[in-house]
Amino acid sequence: EVQLVESGGGLVQPGGSLRLSCAASGFTFSSYWMSWVRQAPGKGLEWVANIKKDGSEKYYVDSVKGRFTISRDNAKNSLYLQMNSLRAEDTAVYYCARDLGYCSGGACYTPLDYWGQGTLVTVSS
């Protein structure tokens, strides 16, 4: 059974840092791209970042570029999100998710087929 379990959320002051972790099990972690998605309280979903299977490619939404860093440790089956210079608008539930990585007819798609339960990050003084 595929499981993704996030941890590391909590209350942090503006300008502070936090590191989120996502422990993966039930699948070959090193064979999948992985993503972070967030949801501010009462708001919609926002894609944050993703990372290639071997960590060699990383992509970010503009609002977190230069402040957040996605990384992974395939030996530990773990995904991370290092968040620096946190702002009030970063307050959200952060989900890690697996990219399905489906390819057909020369095109590849990366829908998010498994999600963790989320971890809440609150940025407030």
Added chain:
Amino acid sequence: AIQMTQSPSSLSASVGDRVTITCRASQGIRNDLGWYQQKPGKAPKLLIYAASILQSGVPSRFSGSGSGTDFTLTISSLQPEDFATYYCLQDYNYPHTFGQGTKLEIK
């Protein structure tokens, strides 16, 4: 970034109704689009990917169509468990972007 616009933002319907939700991209995205269902306090669930492929385990009353800029999610006969918020997500280019969501409520 590509903007994804869903319509309607909210919808009231009854059990057994046929419902259609639309997602429009600000530029062509081939068929690189997925649909997700989210219930309160829960993580989203993948329903459809590549615009029309039903994710394993998802009931066949859900279907998706479209390519280019216009996409639809159809629920052929609403069931009580389908009342939720639905999101589209483009994975054509970076950053990937979600629509703002469509809240489906019981009439």
